[in-house]
Amino acid sequence: MDFSFTEEQTLLRNTVERFVLDNYEFETRRQMTATEEGRNPANWAQLAELGILAAPFSEDHGGLGYGATETMVVMEELGKGLVVDPYFPSIVLGGGLLRHGGGAIADEVIPQVAMGEDILAFAYAEPKGRFNLADLETTAKADGGDYVINGHKAVVIGAPFATKLLVSTRTSGGVRDADGVTVFVVDAKADGVSIRSYPTVDGLRAGEVYFENVKVPANNIVGELDNGLPLIEQVADEAIAALSAEATGAMKVLTDATVEYSKTRVQFGQAIGKFQVLQHRMADMFMAHEQSTSMTYMVTMKLDEDAKTRGMAASAAKVQIGKAGREVGQSAVQIHGGMGMTDELNVGHYFKRLTMIDAQFGNVDYHLKRYATLSKS
Amino acid sequence: MDTSFSPDELAFRDEVRAFIAENYPEDIKAKMEAGVELNKEETLRWHGILAKKGWVAPGWPEEWGGTDWTPGQKFLFDQACAEAGTPGVLPFGISMVAPVIYTFGSDEQKQQHLPPIYNGDLWWCQGYSEPGSGSDLASLKTKAVRDGDDYIVNGSKTWTTLAQHADWIFCLVKTDTNVKAQEGISFLLIDMKTPGITVRPIITMDGGHEVNEVFLEDVRVPVANRIGEENKGWTYAKFLLTHERTGIAGVARSKKGLARLKEIAKAEYIDGRPLFEDQDFSRKIAELEIDLTALEYTDLRVLSELRKGNHPGPESSILKIKGTEIQQRLTELTLEAVGTYAAPFYRGLDDRWNEFPVGPDYAVGSAPKYFNMRKTSIYGGSNEIQRNIIAKAVLGL
Numbered sequence: 001m002d003f004s005f006t007e008e009q010t011l012l013r014n015t016v017e018r019f020v021l022d023n024y025e026f027e028t029r030r031q032m033t034a035t036e037e038g039r040n041p042a043n044w045a046q047l048a049e050l051g052i053l054a055a056p057f058s059e060d061h062g063g064l065g066y067g068a069t070e071t072m073v074v075m076e077e078l079g080k081g082l083v084v085d086p087y088f089p090s091i092v093l094g095g096g097l098l099r100h101g102g103g104a105i106a107d108e109v110i111p112q113v114a115m116g117e118d119i120l121a122f123a124y125a126e127p128k129g130r131f132n133l134a135d136l137e138t139t140a141k142a143d144g145g146d147y148v149i150n151g152h153k154a155v156v157i158g159a160p161f162a163t164k165l166l167v168s169t170r171t172s173g174g175v176r177d178a179d180g181v182t183v184f185v186v187d188a189k190a191d192g193v194s195i196r197s198y199p200t201v202d203g204l205r206a207g208e209v210y211f212e213n214v215k216v217p218a219n220n221i222v223g224e225l226d227n228g229l230p231l232i233e234q235v236a237d238e239a240i241a242a243l244s245a246e247a248t249g250a251m252k253v254l255t256d257a258t259v260e261y262s263k264t265r266v267q268f269g270q271a272i273g274k275f276q277v278l279q280h281r282m283a284d285m286f287m288a289h290e291q292s293t294s295m296t297y298m299v300t301m302k303l304d305e306d307a308k309t310r311g312m313a314a315s316a317a318k319v320q321i322g323k324a325g326r327e328v329g330q331s332a333v334q335i336h337g338g339m340g341m342t343d344e345l346n347v348g349h350y351f352k353r354l355t356m357i358d359a360q361f362g363n364v365d366y367h368l369k370r371y372a373t374l375s376k377s
Numbered sequence: 378m379d380t381s382f383s384p385d386e387l388a389f390r391d392e393v394r395a396f397i398a399e400n401y402p403e404d405i406k407a408k409m410e411a412g413v414e415l416n417k418e419e420t421l422r423w424h425g426i427l428a429k430k431g432w433v434a435p436g437w438p439e440e441w442g443g444t445d446w447t448p449g450q451k452f453l454f455d456q457a458c459a460e461a462g463t464p465g466v467l468p469f470g471i472s473m474v475a476p477v478i479y480t481f482g483s484d485e486q487k488q489q490h491l492p493p494i495y496n497g498d499l500w501w502c503q504g505y506s507e508p509g510s511g512s513d514l515a516s517l518k519t520k521a522v523r524d525g526d527d528y529i530v531n532g533s534k535t536w537t538t539l540a541q542h543a544d545w546i547f548c549l550v551k552t553d554t555n556v557k558a559q560e561g562i563s564f565l566l567i568d569m570k571t572p573g574i575t576v577r578p579i580i581t582m583d584g585g586h587e588v589n590e591v592f593l594e595d596v597r598v599p600v601a602n603r604i605g606e607e608n609k610g611w612t613y614a615k616f617l618l619t620h621e622r623t624g625i626a627g628v629a630r631s632k633k634g635l636a637r638l639k640e641i642a643k644a645e646y647i648d649g650r651p652l653f654e655d656q657d658f659s660r661k662i663a664e665l666e667i668d669l670t671a672l673e674y675t676d677l678r679v680l681s682e683l684r685k686g687n688h689p690g691p692e693s694s695i696l697k698i699k700g701t702e703i704q705q706r707l708t709e710l711t712l713e714a715v716g717t718y719a720a721p722f723y724r725g726l727d728d729r730w731n732e733f734p735v736g737p738d739y740a741v742g743s744a745p746k747y748f749n750m751r752k753t754s755i756y757g758g759s760n761e762i763q764r765n766i767i768a769k770a771v772l773g774l
Contacts, residue, residue, distance in 0.1 A: 125717050128646045129737065137647065138614045141659065154736065176649060196735060200720040201583075202746040208735050267513035277761055315481030326709075335472045337511050338536045338588075341581050341752050352748060355712070356720060363713060365657045 003297060012066075013073045015050055021080030026346045029203070033084055036203040039161065043085050048116030053091055057099065061110040068238065077247025084204055087121055089121045089158030092242045094120025094166050096235040097183055100225035106183055109164065119161035123153035123209045124232065131362035133168070133232050135176050138211065140169035140184060147171070149184065149214040157360075159207030160197035162188045167211065171226055181228040181346070186211070186218045188204055201347065202356040230307065236361050237314035238303055244296040247321040247357050250350045251289040254332040257347060258265040258282060261336055280333055285331050288324035295320040312374045317365035322364035325354035380401070380677060384475050384649040386449050393457040400426050401463055409462050409499065412742030414585060417500075417542045423464050424497035432585040434471050434495055438479055441487070442495045459629030469538070470494040470501035472733050474547045477564065477613050481605040490566070504534040504548035504567070504591060505614070507635065514549070515611065519593060521550040521565060528552075530596040533637040537757070540576050541588040543569050564610035566602045581752075584722065584747035618758070625677045627704060631669055634707045641739050643716045652714055654664070665706055672699045691770035694763040700761065701753035708747040714741040
């Protein structure tokens, strides 16, 4: 039993921390997210240079061969900086699908992704699908040796930056069947792909992605034909672990900032941190962050176990960070008073990010149900 | 025990409903239904419609345009407006500064200010909070120093709602710094065009521009613009805070929001079935509806006291606390119901709100609204302050 980090992991954390300090001063981030591009491509080049983008990939693919713990360390630090570079969509989601899917397509694409040359986004959500990963109206139909994709994917995070899209499609079966789901890699500039880009409320960039008779070779299938759902679920669980780490980083910043503010803000002749009602609320914020850290460690260590154990761990973590994120975010705003409501203070931005994390890959309700269902299976 | 209204009152409600149905502009209605903030012109247009009908300031004395409605009629009027989803009349002129003016102001002040407030010709804002004085309002630092027939005012105000449109500001200022904080405050009416006043926007986290900082640098204000006596401003401010507390619970508006939430839950799908049929989600809606019912009956009990001529005391803090908690929960559940399409952010929402929203129309304002409504437990005496009031003034702790 040991929850301490190796020297290499601590070094990695320091590297990402330094990257955030250098590039994500709050005002810099604000200006960057307001630009047309919505990010600074130089940051991406720097993440590539530092080897951060290569971290989870195997050495054969030009990676560093790191595991889930390293991804957790990276995501927690990125969460502290509210980083908008597409590490999560490209490395955790797209990279995860390719790593686990394997095959020639992985050999071809991963080295480019690890170098930051290709940026990936995962188009999985659909307008009517809510959080059900198998609820797919997007279809891919066999046509000779090719497939033809048609459909509309909703709020694809990182789509405007992506050079390649991973897309979940239905290749057979009914709309919500577990079987008959297939993942493809599609060039973002392929004929028939159109992306409508927009900013999101938490400062990221996303897009509606439309596929209109997009022809892709069968070689572009990631994983197995018709058996893509287990792959997607595995990557979704890894994504939840990563989001948990990100949320934990954000909660840490909010808790610290709130405690600090309460020591300096004076009303009625004393620091507001002296008021017991606020002390208790901050004690709750502290506990929410600690419990979230624990659950993040828990899910990270269970990602390699069987699908049921892994799924229950991910759902449990997502419930914890959903509830804790709301509590910490709302309390931070409340205790900061009017200042917490402003765009010019970082507090509201962390609150917004935590709010949106709850809806990514299933909210509290969805994962309570999933946990209950899995525990009975 | 009787919760029904009299036939006269119900006939009155029908009259109000009919008037709204006939006069509520479609474009404003569409914006309100989408949860998008109105601009100045739209806000004033609705104000003007009510002013023309004679219904914009029901609480005022009749000689200045009040309606002499009973508390029951006022309640039903607010309810009918909320049901129809009309904008609220901005409180700063009509229900904040005007009651202070007609209660404590001079005849000249009444003549000068009440008609333009009534007609919506002049826009007012409130200069209370300061960077260092929020919950502890009496600690305010803005100073007014007497110079002949004028005061010279220096200081800054913050969280000043819609000051960017304002023609006038009513301000609490320090006129005596050698006495207890509450005893050295005066209440001034200041023309925003006076040299030395600058307004700086504060953008809130939802992207909106609702509040501002107002800086006052050597601003010359005629002594004639002071309300009542020098150093008695705290009394007038407290009067203002306790005046017109009806409607603070926002029951009818929350009911409207609840109905909208149900519509969204019917339009959203979960595993091929409407979200509204999902047991987890429908339980949350039910719980909120039950909380709202409790608030509604508490509100009616306050109304019943008002009808007997009794003024609600510190108990009305319940209405603020529960009212805002319910409003916040409502936006939280709406955000949750919307799901995926809560994420897109529409820049410059007030001008371009209906430009091809991605996803359904009802999703457009859901996240900004949730973020924005966090303010309600902070403003108007934070909910912590309200609980202190109940603890001290009601429970005697």
